[in-house]
Amino acid sequence: MDLREKIALITGGSTGIGLGLARRMVQAGASVVLVARGADKLAAAADSLRGEATVQSGQSRVLTIAADVADRATLHGLPQRVVSELGGLDILVNNAGLNHRGPALSVTAEQMAQVIEVNLVAPIYLTRRALDVLRPGGAIIQVASLAGKVGFAKQTSYSASKAGLRFFSRALGEELAPRNIHVMCVNPGPVDTDFFGDIRSAADLTFSQPMSTVEEVVEATLRGLALRQAEVDIPVASGWLATLGYLSPGLTRLLLPLMEARGARNKAAYMRRKGQL
Numbered sequence: 001m002d003l004r005e006k007i008a009l010i011t012g013g014s015t016g017i018g019l020g021l022a023r024r025m026v027q028a029g030a031s032v033v034l035v036a037r038g039a040d041k042l043a044a045a046a047d048s049l050r051g052e053a054t055v056q057s058g059q060s061r062v063l064t065i066a067a068d069v070a071d072r073a074t075l076h077g078l079p080q081r082v083v084s085e086l087g088g089l090d091i092l093v094n095n096a097g098l099n100h101r102g103p104a105l106s107v108t109a110e111q112m113a114q115v116i117e118v119n120l121v122a123p124i125y126l127t128r129r130a131l132d133v134l135r136p137g138g139a140i141i142q143v144a145s146l147a148g149k150v151g152f153a154k155q156t157s158y159s160a161s162k163a164g165l166r167f168f169s170r171a172l173g174e175e176l177a178p179r180n181i182h183v184m185c186v187n188p189g190p191v192d193t194d195f196f197g198d199i200r201s202a203a204d205l206t207f208s209q210p211m212s213t214v215e216e217v218v219e220a221t222l223r224g225l226a227l228r229q230a231e232v233d234i235p236v237a238s239g240w241l242a243t244l245g246y247l248s249p250g251l252t253r254l255l256l257p258l259m260e261a262r263g264a265r266n267k268a269a270y271m272r273r274k275g276q277l
């Protein structure tokens with residue numbers, strides 16, 4: 001997809017993967033609307049992007065909207081607001097996400113429902129609203145996770161939300177292909193962002209797969225857009241492993257102790273790097 005003069009709406013665009021995608025889009029000449037809750041982080045993100053736009057693509061515009069994607073009333077008007085303020089909408093990136101980690105019995109029912117609301121209901125709702133205004137030739141990118149390909153212990157509702165998002169995307173992609181709208185799901189393994197918060201709370205198994213940088217995720221996403229892929233796994237080999245794990249639960253149980261031991265070592269190294277150990 002040629003990103004010049006395209007208009008993108010990106011939830012969770014103030015940091016991490018969302019900001020990385022916004023940066024590359026602006027560098028390529030697109031305008032972006034960033035949505036997140038924290039106004040300060042949004043403002044800092046927009047400032048850094050406007051710097052890029054001035055230097056490399058004078059036509060790009062950057063707007064920020066401080067909002068919680070769990071607030072359906074706000075979501076309802078977002079796509080139309082982008083059209084009113086920037087003149088159209090070509091790309092929706094559903095990227096804002098939440099994880100309450102821990103054994104199912106230590107996570108409340110309310111927290112589980114919140115994960116589903118932010119990671120699954122909000123992207124579906126916003127996608128549906130965006131479909132009324134998205135221009136032909138446009139794209140919808142859903143940031144899911146490898147946790148949505150194989151059920152992970154200690155992040156049950158997170159796995160459920162991301163699996164749901166993947167299947168929503170696959171089904172919608174089939175429907176929208178004749179309208180020339182590309183729907184793509186991005187499934188990263190661990191990525192070096194602030195998403196982990198207190199790294200101790202993340203399951204060892206999460207770190208059994210190689211950690212990607214934001215740039216690697218962005219690169220793979222843009223490649224997926226260019227190739228019109230339905231799904232992108234990052235890293236690719238971890239995606240194969242996740243599919244194998246899903247298809248062969250017995251084999252997964254056999255390999256689990258090895259993967260957890262490897263994950264524990266990687267996690268300790270990561271915590272040291274981040275000054276959390």
Ligand SMILES: NC(=O)c1ccc[n+]([C@@H]2O[C@H](COP(=O)([O-])OP(=O)(O)OC[C@H]3O[C@@H](n4cnc5c(N)ncnc54)[C@H](OP(=O)(O)O)[C@@H]3O)[C@@H](O)[C@H]2O)c1
Nearest residue numbers: 012014015016017036037038068069096097190191193195
């Ligand atoms: N990092 C990983 O290892 C990893 C792996 C697989 C998938 N993912 C997925 O990647 C996506 C982005 O995560 P990231 O790693 O880039 O994390 P991040 O750096 O923590 O970014 C999360 C972004 O989402 C925003 N956000 C969170 N909750 C929100 C809400 N309720 N409403 C609006 N905005 C909200 C945050 O800003 P505010 O807090 O200010 O709202 C921030 O801009 C998530 O969907 C996550 O599930 C991450």
